[in-house]
Amino acid sequence: MSTEAVANGRPRPTIRPWALITGASAGLGAEFATQYAARGFNLVLVARRRERLEALAQALNHYGVAVLVQPADLADSATPDRLHAAMKAQGIEIDTLVNNAGYGVPGSFMSQVWRTHVDFQQVMVNSVIALCFRFIPEMQQRAQGTIINVASLAGLMPASAGHTLYAPSKAWMIKFSECLGHELKPRGIRVLALCPGFTYTEFHDQNGMRALVSRLPGWLWMTAPEVVTAGLAALDHGAMVCVPGLLNRLLAVVVRVIPARLAHALSARRASDIRRTD
Ligand SMILES: NC(=O)c1ccc[n+]([C@@H]2O[C@H](COP(=O)([O-])OP(=O)(O)OC[C@H]3O[C@@H](n4cnc5c(N)ncnc54)[C@H](OP(=O)(O)O)[C@@H]3O)[C@@H](O)[C@H]2O)c1
Numbered sequence: 001m002s003t004e005a006v007a008n009g010r011p012r013p014t015i016r017p018w019a020l021i022t023g024a025s026a027g028l029g030a031e032f033a034t035q036y037a038a039r040g041f042n043l044v045l046v047a048r049r050r051e052r053l054e055a056l057a058q059a060l061n062h063y064g065v066a067v068l069v070q071p072a073d074l075a076d077s078a079t080p081d082r083l084h085a086a087m088k089a090q091g092i093e094i095d096t097l098v099n100n101a102g103y104g105v106p107g108s109f110m111s112q113v114w115r116t117h118v119d120f121q122q123v124m125v126n127s128v129i130a131l132c133f134r135f136i137p138e139m140q141q142r143a144q145g146t147i148i149n150v151a152s153l154a155g156l157m158p159a160s161a162g163h164t165l166y167a168p169s170k171a172w173m174i175k176f177s178e179c180l181g182h183e184l185k186p187r188g189i190r191v192l193a194l195c196p197g198f199t200y201t202e203f204h205d206q207n208g209m210r211a212l213v214s215r216l217p218g219w220l221w222m223t224a225p226e227v228v229t230a231g232l233a234a235l236d237h238g239a240m241v242c243v244p245g246l247l248n249r250l251l252a253v254v255v256r257v258i259p260a261r262l263a264h265a266l267s268a269r270r271a272s273d274i275r276r277t278d
Pocket of ligand 1: 022023024025026027028029046047048049050052072073074075100101102103123150151152153195196198199200201203204
């Protein structure tokens with residue numbers, strides 16, 4: 001409980017809302033944590049690397065918000081229920097859920113072992129559904145809440161070979177967010193699909209694509225603070241889908257308005273600049 005809000009000249013007790021952010025140990029997730037802390041939210045930070053989450057919690061100390069570190073692997077199908085139970089046990093109601101954790105698997109579909117695909121599906125799709133399913137009821141009860149699903153511009157682009165499950169998982173995420181957004185808007189809950197293009201984070205180091213994508217021109221890239229700031233502004237304006245950056249928005253529009261065959265041909269021609277197809 002804090003007492004910063006002032007009503008009629010007297011301090012009024014306020015309860016800080018809680019934001020639960022997955023993939024908070026790096027990149028966009030760490031930036032979401034920073035910007036939500038700056039907005040006065042208490043935080044639940046989720047990712048596998050405990051030491052990274054603890055370092056971030058320490059770095060956010062000066063905002064004076066509570067930060068709870070919850071190391072967890074979202075490839076484990078039990079994680080969403082465990083997280084929800086842990087929140088319930090501590091009397092924490094989540095106001096804002098940021099489904100941000102994610103990664104890419106390079107190469108072709110058949111170059112990977114089955115386990116890789118199962119884990120990917122669990123992190124990128126199933127855990128998102130499960131976390132929404134668990135945390136929406138309490139948002140509905142309060143007639144207030146926010147869900148941000150971090151998708152990708154890749155989910156709006158024509159399909160091409162390589163990294164085969166990534167773009168479909170993000171296309172799914174965008175459509176899921178829109179359906180959920182329409183359902184939940186009358187109940188006071190906002191849902192946003194955030195669709196970044198190339199962003200400077202650890203994403204391309206984790207999937208081994210840094211050398212290839214660093215040949216792309218700098219004007220194609222955005223920083224994590226730029227992406228998150230655009231996402232939160234879009235949410236404040238009631239958007240359900242946000243493509244941050246003028247160039248990315250232009251790309252998303254162009255592939256919709258040009259003939260599909262041309263869009264696919266262009267996409268196929270550029271695919272080897274950004275993907276491995278072996
Ligand atoms: N960077 C880009 O160019 C770009 C573009 C479009 C969309 N995106 C999307 O943005 C989101 C954030 O990625 P980023 O760019 O910030 O990449 P990042 O810097 O590599 O961060 C990814 C985060 O996801 C977490 N994560 C990965 N696997 C996990 C698992 N099994 N369980 C729990 N947490 C897991 C990582 O934490 P641990 O390793 O500690 O678990 C890390 O905190 C992703 O959904 C990504 O698809 C990124």
